[in-house]
Amino acid sequence: MGSISIHESESTPPTLEKIVDCIIVGSGPAGGSAAYHLAKLGRSVLVIDRETFPRYKVCSGGVSPAVGAWFDFDFSPVISKTVKQIRYTWKVGDPVDATLNTTEPMWMVNRSEFDYYIIQQAQALGAQVKTGTTVTGIEFKGDCWTVNTDQGMFQAKYLIAADGAKGPMAKWLGFADRSVRMGMVMEVPAQDMAASAQFDFGIIKNGFIWSLPKANGYSIGTGTFRGKDNEDLKEALLQYAQLKGLNTTQATFHSHPMCLWTEDQQLHTRHALLAGEAAGLSDPFTAEGIRPALFSGMKAAIAIDSAVSGNSGALANYTQVIQAEWGQDMVWAQKLANIFYRVPGIGYKVGVKRQSATDRLCKIMCGELKYADVATRALKKLSGGLIPGLG
Numbered sequence: 001m002g003s004i005s006i007h008e009s010e011s012t013p014p015t016l017e018k019i020v021d022c023i024i025v026g027s028g029p030a031g032g033s034a035a036y037h038l039a040k041l042g043r044s045v046l047v048i049d050r051e052t053f054p055r056y057k058v059c060s061g062g063v064s065p066a067v068g069a070w071f072d073f074d075f076s077p078v079i080s081k082t083v084k085q086i087r088y089t090w091k092v093g094d095p096v097d098a099t100l101n102t103t104e105p106m107w108m109v110n111r112s113e114f115d116y117y118i119i120q121q122a123q124a125l126g127a128q129v130k131t132g133t134t135v136t137g138i139e140f141k142g143d144c145w146t147v148n149t150d151q152g153m154f155q156a157k158y159l160i161a162a163d164g165a166k167g168p169m170a171k172w173l174g175f176a177d178r179s180v181r182m183g184m185v186m187e188v189p190a191q192d193m194a195a196s197a198q199f200d201f202g203i204i205k206n207g208f209i210w211s212l213p214k215a216n217g218y219s220i221g222t223g224t225f226r227g228k229d230n231e232d233l234k235e236a237l238l239q240y241a242q243l244k245g246l247n248t249t250q251a252t253f254h255s256h257p258m259c260l261w262t263e264d265q266q267l268h269t270r271h272a273l274l275a276g277e278a279a280g281l282s283d284p285f286t287a288e289g290i291r292p293a294l295f296s297g298m299k300a301a302i303a304i305d306s307a308v309s310g311n312s313g314a315l316a317n318y319t320q321v322i323q324a325e326w327g328q329d330m331v332w333a334q335k336l337a338n339i340f341y342r343v344p345g346i347g348y349k350v351g352v353k354r355q356s357a358t359d360r361l362c363k364i365m366c367g368e369l370k371y372a373d374v375a376t377r378a379l380k381k382l383s384g385g386l387i388p389g390l391g
């Protein structure tokens with residue numbers, strides 16, 4: 001990826017023309033989406049990422065096809081595989097097959113290709129991108145942000161923090177620490193790929209194992225959603241692989257924190273917004289984070305465009321939009337997670353094993369249904385296992 005500096009040298013003081021409308025820190029789905037939409041709206045934008053792209057990202061790469069509606073380019077060059085079939089298991093036994101009754105199948109992507117592709121689309125619209133550059137600090141001075149990096153200093157009227165679950169930006173912007181849980185992916189190269197995505201319950205306590213097929217291997221991920229975050233994720237993945245008879249001699253293991261949604265929070269501050277996992281938006285029931293990252297990046301771009309045009313309420317409105325269109329429903333996702341992962345055996349029997357559960361979850365992931373629409377009934381069914389006589 002070409003990297004473009006907006007300063008000739010560090011000793012040249014920035015002139016007004018060199019202050020871009022927005023600097024985006026992070027070039028994952030949130031940053032890429034924000035850059036694409038801001039560039040499309042005609043704003044000057046600089047994206048800074050510490051990695052050199054394409055880069056590996058710890059993620060299983062399952063993406064809802066619903067995200068396609070937010071972009072006017074074709075994602076097919078970076079869809080490694082599509083999936084219409086799901087197999088659920090309980091400790092690798094008691095299998096249940098379900099079909100995704102969605103118009104489009106689920107996308108399986110390699111994040112190294114997917115993230116790079118989005119940022120290239122943004123570059124084609126004029127976004128400047130500086131990779132291999134670590135942001136080391138930020139300062140608000142004279143109505144604009146100064147962003148210090150290991151490659152020099154840059155300035156912008158507005159900032160978007162899209163630096164993910166590990167990034168420092170939210171803290172530097174004065175937001176409270178977000179709680180994180182660890183996730184892990186085991187990458188297993190394979191030739192004879194199953195056509196289905198596979199979800200296993202029972203091996204890992206308080207979570208599940210997801211195995212998503214790509215063109216040339218499986219990204220098998222896991223994490224927990226309630227209780228102490230102290231499960232041995234690698235051990236659980238190895239146990240799963242052994243029970244499945246998967247050859248793991250060439251498997252690689254990668255851990256990464258997940259910033260799951262916990263409660264509605266303010267996502268704006270003076271001339272700055274949080275997007276994606278830096279905003280703690282991942283689904284607390286499934287760990288789905290790509291769709292909310294792309295969505296919040298798009299909404300952040302719209303808000304910054306409006307702020308640059310002089311709308312003083314635009315950034316506060318961004319917080320409200322994300323709360324209304326994402327956070328409110330995550331309240332239900334979290335309630336469901338709290339009870340489902342407490343009694344997963346019951347959840348497997350009364351929920352997962354039914355085709356209607358797959359239909360509903362897929363509709364949720366495609367934005368056609370809300371957790372709120374199904375949670376009350378699901379919670380009642382699950383509670384039946386906790387409270388005798390109920391359910």
Ligand SMILES: Cc1cc2nc3c(=O)[nH]c(=O)nc-3n(C[C@H](O)[C@H](O)[C@H](O)COP(=O)(O)OP(=O)(O)OC[C@H]3O[C@@H](n4cnc5c(N)ncnc54)[C@H](O)[C@@H]3O)c2cc1C
Nearest residue numbers: 026028029030050060061062135163164183276277289290
């Ligand atoms: C094990 C696991 C499996 C997962 N599987 C799925 C899945 O199948 N489907 C799904 O939807 N979600 C999944 N997720 C969640 C998903 O990966 C994240 O939610 C998503 O990557 C968030 O995107 P983002 O753009 O907010 O941040 P990121 O993708 O994390 O991007 C942040 C970027 O910021 C850069 N950065 C950080 N700090 C700095 C700095 N100081 N200076 C410059 N750059 C910096 C990083 O280099 C990085 O490129 C999974 C997560 C885990 C941990």
